[in-house]
Amino acid sequence: MSSKLQSPASIGQMKHVKDSWRMNYVTGDLFSCPEDEALAHCISEDCRMGAGIAVLFKQKFKGVSELKEQKRETGQCAVLMREGRFVYYLITKKRAFQKPTYTSLKQSLEDMRSHCVKNGVRRISMPRFVSFLVILLYQEIFICAMNLFCSFLSFIFALSPLCQTLSCRLLLSDSIGCGLDRLEWAKVSVILEQIFKHTNISITVYSLPQKTETTVMKGNLCR
Numbered sequence: 001m002s003s004k005l006q007s008p009a010s011i012g013q014m015k016h017v018k019d020s021w022r023m024n025y026v027t028g029d030l031f032s033c034p035e036d037e038a039l040a041h042c043i044s045e046d047c048r049m050g051a052g053i054a055v056l057f058k059q060k061f062k063g064v065s066e067l068k069e070q071k072r073e074t075g076q077c078a079v080l081m082r083e084g085r086f087v088y089y090l091i092t093k094k095r096a097f098q099k100p101t102y103t104s105l106k107q108s109l110e111d112m113r114s115h116c117v118k119n120g121v122r123r124i125s126m127p128r129f130v131s132f133l134v135i136l137l138y139q140e141i142f143i144c145a146m147n148l149f150c151s152f153l154s155f156i157f158a159l160s161p162l163c164q165t166l167s168c169r170l171l172l173s174d175s176i177g178c179g180l181d182r183l184e185w186a187k188v189s190v191i192l193e194q195i196f197k198h199t200n201i202s203i204t205v206y207s208l209p210q211k212t213e214t215t216v217m218k219g220n221l222c223r
Contacts (some may be wrong), residue, residue, distance in 0.1 A: 020200045023192060025128075030206040031060065033125040037204070040088035040112060040126040042105070043067075045074055047089075048096035053127050061087050075107030079115060086121060088112045102187060109195050116201055128185060128207045 030039070030053070041057055043049055047067045049058040058064060063080045067089055072078040078089040090108035092100035116124070192203055 020202070021193075021196045021198070022202050023189065023196075024202065024204045026204055026206050027209055028206060029208075030125060030127050031056070033204060033206065034123075035083065036085060037123040037125045038086040038088060038116070038121050040090060040124050042090045042092045042100065042108075043078075044096045044098065045072070045091055045094045046096060047078075050096060057087070057089075075104050075111070077108050077111040077115060086115070086119065088115070088124070100183060102183060102191065105183065105188065106191050106195065109191065113195055113199065113201070117199065122200060123202050123204065125204045125206060128205045 041053060043054055047064050049055060049064070061080055061082045066080060067078045070078045072091050074091050074094050076091050078091060080087045090105070090112060092104045092108055196203060
């Protein structure tokens with residue numbers, strides 16, 4: 001028998017075994033992630049999902065009625081089971097046109113974490129929402145204009161096909177963006193770390209290439 005003793009694992013190694021949380025960043029399509037990974041994104045209580053990546057979630061996974069039946073509130077998380085994996089819907093605000101808060105985001109992430117722990121979920125993929133502050137400012141101006149002059153604009157829009165097209169573009173502005181895109185990612189990433197760092201759950205954050213993100217935002221504004 002060898003007299004050599006095995007050296008004990010380092011503290012760093014022991015910590016890695018106990019807390020295997022990590023956050024990965026990937027440039028690419030969120031829906032190209034491994035099929036055994038859970039998905040997550042932000043929505044409002046009304047489950048509108050009328051713009052941005054929320055539209056893709058609604059088209060791909062359906063289940064709006066299922067989500068509404070769960071009657072989840074702001075700060076909670078609704079869940080669908082699709083193709084053998086969980087799809088998480090973080091409820092970060094009450095209505096689609098409202099802004100989320102860091103508090104509601106944190107609470108909904110904590111609710112998701114609880115579900116993950118109970119159901120053995122180890123990996124989650126989610127989109128990274130980028131802030132386009134100037135675009136959002138114009139969106140809010142358009143929303144205010146629509147609210148103040150709704151009756152007048154409705155009359156004008158009825159007179160001209162061109163104005164009808166313009167009205168569609170403006171009406172889309174109240175739903176562009178979904179949850180995290182109105183929050184600073186630096187703060188969001190800190191919240192993610194605080195919530196998941198003592199778990200064995202890994203988070204993969206997907207971003208579109210910069211040119212693609214710009215094109216998508218322009219496309220949303222010009223529809």
